[in-house]
Amino acid sequence: QIGRMAEGKPPRLVRKAAGKREIRKFRSPLFTPDFVARGKNAEGEAAALSIGMTLEKRAIEQFTALRRKVKGDAEADKVVADLIAWEQDHLKLLTRQYEQFREMYWEEARFWPF
Template sequence: MDKSNTLTILKNAFLIERKGKSLYEKAMDHATDDSVKAFFKDLADDEQEHMNILEKQFKAYMKNGKFMAGGFENDGGAVTPPDILDDTLKNRINAAGFEATAITAAIGFEDKAVKMYAQRAREATDPEEKKMYKQLSAWEKTHLKKLMALEASLIESVWHDNSFWPF
């Protein structure tokens, strides 16, 4: 792949991470519960780490025309939703509030990131680039799973609280 296309992909990836971080920070600022704030802060911190990785790789690629080794040691994909989403957190998010809306919006960001990183991992010829995008895709899948599990729980709560169940 030519250099300008690789740099464009890195720039787009950075922008997605930046938008996600901004959304999580806004949700964190809106939250009144400490566990909800901590949930969104963890996600914002992860997005910042992704931005740091992408920035380092962008600089390395600009300087040397290749990706640098390493920089993806934190295995964000190792944390599964049940480890993160306890009932305390689920019960503290208002299913019709801003935090729930932020979760729905974040699912779209994370899904887009997973797909973009997975595709780039398949297409990349540089082994370090491939490794980076595989790691980022796995990490974003973890975010996506957390958010989808939380959204499903919130939907179930709304249905239960409003007696929407047809049986």
């Protein structure tokens, strides 16, 4: 493709673009039906944080599975390892925020777990 473009030619399409029907068939490994159903019934900050934590955990699982598939390819392994670390950082931040929110809620409700 780069060679064609360097010659001033347009890129050659290797496959046609996905139509609306194909896009509707797509099922996200992160936004599963049960996840979407729970999200519709959720309210407030705790729910948003919980949803974020769930998405981060699922992303980590997906990247971990991908890392097993690219085993032996050092460059791909590095990229996927970086993505896993990035998602783990996000999860830590969301978890910390959730715990702070929970503590604040418990304090306002005058609840102290034993």
